[in-house]
Amino acid sequence: MKKLHYNAPDFAVPLLVNAPPARTAPAPQNGVVPPDFYSTTNFPTYIKVEAGWQLVGDARMDAVIVLDEQGLRCVEPRYVGAGTAVVLGQREHGEEGIFVNENPFVTEDEDEGRDVFSFMSSGSSRERRTDYHELAELLEADRLQSGNTLWVLGPAVVHSGAREAMEWLVNNGYVGVLFAGNALAAHDLETSAYGTSLGINSQGRAVRGGHRHHIAAINQIRAYGSIERAIEAGYITDGIVYACVKHQIPMVLAGSIRDDGPLPGVITDALEAQMVMREHTKRVTMAVMLATALHSIATGNMLPTFYRRDGEMLPLPIIAVDQDEFVLSKLVDRGTHQAYGIARNAHDFLLHIVTALQRVRQELQAPPPAGEVGRGSELMNRVTNHSSLITHHSGRVAFYSPLNPVQSGISDYSEELLPWLADAGLDVTLIVDNYRPSNSNLLASFAVHHARDFARLHRQQPFAAAVYQMGNSPAHAYIHKALFANQGIVPSVVALHEYVLHHLVMWMALNGGRRKDYQREMALRYGERGAEAARRVLLGQTPDSLFNFPLSERVIAAADQLIVHSRYMAAAINEIAPDKPVTVVPMGVPLPPHLDRAATRARLGMVADEFIIASLGHINPYKRLTPSLRAYKAFAMERPNSRYFLVGSISANYNVQRQIQALGLGERVVVTGHVDTASFNDYLAAADVCLNLRYPSAGETSAALLRIMGAGQAVIVSNTAAFAELPPATAARIEVDGDEEALLLEYLLALADQPALRAVLGRNARRYVARYHTLEGAAAGYDAVIHHQPWEADTYANSLLLTDDLAPTPSLNRANDGSPLLTARANNDTPLLTARANNGSPLLTARANNGSPLQSNLQSSVLSPQHSTLVEALADAAADVGVAPDDALLHEFARVAVELGVDMSHPQFDQLTPQRG
Secondary structure, eight states, X not given: OOOEEEOOOOTTSHHHHSOOOOEEEEOSBTTBOOTTBOOOOSSOEEEEETTEEEEOBSOOSSOEEEEETTEEEEEOGGGOOTTOEEEEOSOOBSTTSEEEOSOOEEETTSOTTSOTTTTSOOOOOTTSOOOHHHHHHHHHHHHHTTOOEEEEEOTHHHHTTOHHHHHHHHHTTOOSEEEEEHHHHHHHHHHHHHSEETTEETTSOXXXXXXXXXXXXXXXXXXXXXXXXXXXXXXXXXXHHHHHHHTXXXXXXXXXXXXXXXXXXXXXXXXXXXXXXXXXXXXXXXXXXXXXXXXXXXXXXXXXXXXXXXXXXXXOOEEEEOSOHHHHHHHHHTTOTTEEEEOOOHHHHXXXXXXXXXXXXXXXXXXXXXXXXTTOOHHHHHHXXXXXXXXXXXXXXXXXXXXXXXXXXXXXXXXXXXXXXXXXXXXXXXXXXXXXXXXXXXXHHSEEEEGGGHHHHHHHSOOSEEEEEEOSSGGGHHHHHHHHHTTTTSOEEEEESOSOOHHHHHHHHHHTTOHHXXXXXXXXXXXXXXXXXXXXXXXXXXXXXXXXXXXXXXXHHHOSEEEESSHXXXXXXXXXXXXXXXXXXXXXXXXXXXXXHHHHHHHHTOOTTSEEEEEESOBOGGGOHHHHHHHHHHHHHHOOSEEEEEXXXXXXTOOHHHHHHHXXXXXXXXXXXXXXXXXXXXXXXXXXXXXXXXXXXOSOOOHHHHHHHHTTOOEEEEXXXXXXXXXXGGSEEEOSSTTHHHHHHHHHHHHHHOHHXXXXXXXXXXXXXXXXXXXXXXXXXXXXXXXXXXXXXXXHHHHTOOSSSOOXXXXXXXXXXXXXXXXXXXXXXXXXXXXXXXXXXBOOOOBOTTSOBGGGGSOOSSOOHHHHHHHHHHHHHHHTTTOOTTOHHHHHHHHHHHHTTOOTTXXXXXXXXXXXX
8 A cells, every 4th residue: 555645635726715704503403404406425524604715524424514603514404403593505516615625545555536535446246365464564653643443233243153354353452442233242242251142153053042132131231230240250261252351442332122041231222323433433543344234334524534633634434344245235335335345254354454453563573674673673663554544642741640459539530531542642650659550451551660769760751741540538648749750851731620739738747747837828818817827727627618718729720720620620729820721621431330220229129119319439428428418318208119229438537327327317328438430330330329429529520420310311410610610401519508408308308299301410420521531632732732722621522513592491490590490390289499499599388298388397497495405515615626606516516416306404414614813
């Protein structure tokens, strides 16, 4: 294959200079475009607008071109909103302001008019010789350049005996993403479990009872809950799916009407499957379609003829293999013109390509011929020049982050993000704090070094940048120190997960013998209030007021660039450092798998029809569990067939069990403690409604919340800090004020009564996360910041075109201030949340079975005499250690003590009051 370059159109020719601007017309309604719309191809397409000829983004077949605030984009008609400007026209050579570049790539020595993909003739015949060595060089080139090769596989790969060859390709880095159906995965897993495929063993003989093996394998994996859990349990030990899971290769398994099972993880909604597939096709650099007609044609329709890397237009090669020549012809007829058709069965093709790849790898490792130096052999040059692919190295990046076994949300976040950073072309070295990460995939994919080795590593081969994942826990102490130690040595990018770093800085000071330094900094930065807060800390207290003193100013000043996950954080930083470069990169999370609710409930020992509320994530005093438990107590009186699960590790300073017992909820509230990812997903799938409340906030973005939303669950959140940025149709939001408990109860009752409302909120939540909080998007943002490129989160998310606008929520209304109000009705038809007191606060108007207001089930905001007496006594007792009489903690302690039944007349109570005088 000869090196290709992009044959850019000459817009200076008279025809294109004099061409009129393209016509547009507004879409008459959602999902409907004007009759004279222009239908797109997969070739580079240019539209003439006021600014001149512009290339259209996201090229693909059978779409329309819209012009909006994001520019020119290809969009499927069903995603076009009413009023959006749609490009009109039928002619593609400039006459109507539309120009399609039908000859986009040429070799350096051929005429400009030569056929675009003549290097890959699309004709297919068994008689035509296939140059497997050349194809192997193409695959090797994509691997060496950190490309993203897509494989689209049919079940014949397993049936024909090519399973081991495909597994070798996955294990050796030639697969970036896999598309398949339920059948490929089911029979691959059947082979691992039973040694058969459709009941046929490796010798080609039918096995007695083998006809049920694939159903049995599906059934067993459904019992485990997921393919990943079946692998963890040792039920599946080899094969294509096993290799993909072990190497964290994304798999999109799209279901069909004929599926058995299906397996957990199979996407049974065709449009959702198409949406997920399209997200992956946007970063594909090469595609191999093997023994599947429908999947190949569907994928071909999503792929352009080109992709872009560092501003350069490059051809996107497609290899299509099928034993039926008709399938290959149909693929080309449907518009995938660049497909290189090979009429072979899957077994022959894969064996030949693996053999050729092994030979290419040996040749690349062989000593160069005499007179040549290093690896600059003719073969290496030929491989790296294939199809204009240029090896892309972004420079070495030192990546500081806690990793498992350090239990931290940021450990999980980094481990999920790192493979995507590598896919983006970043050469990452992991810098850890004197331990060995437990994730074997990370150890196999990245160099890992202790922080003490950084200076030596930098001297040997300088790092282009250092990325510091900065959070508010002791796990980040070594990162905090490294940021200042490396200042001026290597450019720094700080991913600031929390604006408040006070607890980290305080921990370092108290454990490092620098108590006076801590007290001095608090006084200098925050004056008398800071000095008083520091004094209380040194007396052993940790008041909530510490959230008012972030102590992140030094970190912000030391960073060359900052990455944050919310506009709230960006605004907070801009207030104290208006000139500091800050980029909002939304936190990326993987979409949780679709799990069967009944099956997960059975696994977890839950009653099938009980109403389950869940709070998931680390449990601490700031997760608003006191109002949550109190609201649930009132809810349980109305809905006795319910339970509340607290899923996550528990803060050492928080006795949640005592609160549960004090409220008499010991049999209704379950505290699980820390759970693994698979169990977390089980509890998430089993829930009807999730709570994710938080106040005060350190400015963090909750990964647990994003996973909840990504699972399609209805969730109630606190309307504070970064959480206030969630679109109203994706979550129910409540204020943290005197009405919090009443409002939370009303929301729970309304959501319990209306499954349709829960479904709409959950569906919108999943769509939002799938569009705005992708790992690919997070990696793209990091890559742009490290290379000082502009990047905008909203523009990136909107460019994905994953879904319609969020579905309207019929049972959400808007108050005068724009906040959402549930207008669901109770059984007696009394509106919820619509009645307001004179001060504007919501009134609880739902009624218990006896008709009495439910307000009586909640703690009155008026202090009882016993409560007031206890607060006064506690204030006196605490005065000597510096606790202010109006400290909120005293009131909270008194309230809990009253609930526990403390007898104020008991003689022992006198011992709490210090004797004066």
